[in-house]
Amino acid sequence: MEEGxxxxxxxxxxxxxxxxxxELITFLQSNKDVFAWSAEEVPGISPDVMVPN
Structure with a gap:
């Protein structure tokens, strides 16, 4: 999503x-701020829910 x-x-x-x-790449790059890239970015939600087993 970000160079480097x-x-x-x-x-x-x-x-x-x-x-x-x-078109998809452009859309994703322009909306990258809505993605949570780590569990720390979504406090209150258990990592067990986010991480596949």
Whole structure:
């Protein structure tokens, strides 16, 4: 999501067309502030709920 920041990484499906891929990437980058990247960013919610087992 941010150049040089290896902690905020998303994978985009390889079967998307180039136009859809670019549109999705643009959307995600412009809305990156709504994502919680760590359990510390969402106090009051148990990490057990957020982390897959």
């Amino acid at each position: 920041n290896n902690e905020k990484v998303l994978q985009v499906g390889s079967q998307l067309g180039e136009a859809e891929k670019e």
